[in-house]
Amino acid sequence: MLLRARPFGVPAALCLLLPQVVVGFEPVSVYLAVGAASALTGLLLNKDLYCRFTECCLEERPLNATALRLDLEEKLFGQHLATEVILKALTGFKNNKNPKKPLTLSLHGWAGTGKNYISQIVAENLHPKGLKSNFVHLFVPTLHFPHEHQIKQYQDQLQKWIRGNVSACASSVFIFDEMDKLYPGVIDAIKPFLDYYELVDGVSYRKAIFIFLSNAGGDLITKATLDAWRAGKKREDIQLKDLEAVLSLGVFNNKHSGLWRSGLIDRNLIDYFIPFLPLEYRHVKMCVRAEMRSRGTPIDEAMVTQVADEMTFFPKDEKIYSDKGCKTVQARLDFY
């Protein structure tokens, strides 16, 4: 009865503990113990109460699409494609009661264009504690997988981690930063988890989300954006289809993309290639204002201009795009 009453999200270990304590005691204390245990279970049954004290993995927590949209609109600048695709991909995936495979997103663009930022926003909208959540895992190759001669170990470890974490929480989120610094082949270790299997060794990965971040393809995106600009086209008129195919092929053929000749691309296991466009002067200004707002300081337009003016822009002649995107905005504001 205790077992059946296990509330959603309460670790099985906790519930199992109770009957085990009871075993071996004489009848009277057994009744007492069962009574106490029931009272405790009753308390635990109150999921809201329980989950206020401990982080719960709520697989069925609906995604609040309005909140996600607001977050993206308020905090991410100049990325109409990424905003649109992320919103569509996540709402579609979370509204689907029976996804056939985990959701896999590959984010591409130069540093400072918002890839890390958007993955943080996505994580927070899926698990309120965001990157600090027990159900959100960030892998950084230079930190977690630094040595080329240990590729085999990394593959085993990665499989073990992902299996362990998805077993504990089906809606786990895995973020792989700096994919371009990952040794070729490491990522292929997770291919079975990303595929259209109902179960892999008894575990279903279909509710998990994998996000890859990479600078690879940044050159292709910049070229396409610049070409559009030179042709007098509006930035917002650049469409995903103009970039997606170029990107997946470019990444597949790039030895330093982390996805070089990867089975993930070969087998079409990546659901979306999402381009992050280089940022213009006006976007840098938006970043500065947003940063001021988040610090609770009044917006000082003179300072906004000053910070934006200090950034360097390319190409040499036209000076349209910020070299570092919005990356150094925070540090520069600290300086003033």
Ligand SMILES: *[C@@H]1O[C@H](CO)[C@@H](O)[C@H](O)[C@H]1NC(C)=O
């Ligand atoms: C969704 O988010 C919006 C904006 O933050 C909020 O007003 C609304 O109450 C939320 N809806 C639910 C069901 O939580």
Ligand SMILES: *[C@@H]1O[C@H](CO)[C@@H](O)[C@H](O)[C@H]1NC(C)=O
């Ligand atoms: C979950 O992943 C983390 C790495 O992010 C790892 O340290 C941990 O051991 C994994 N948990 C399980 C149960 O495998």
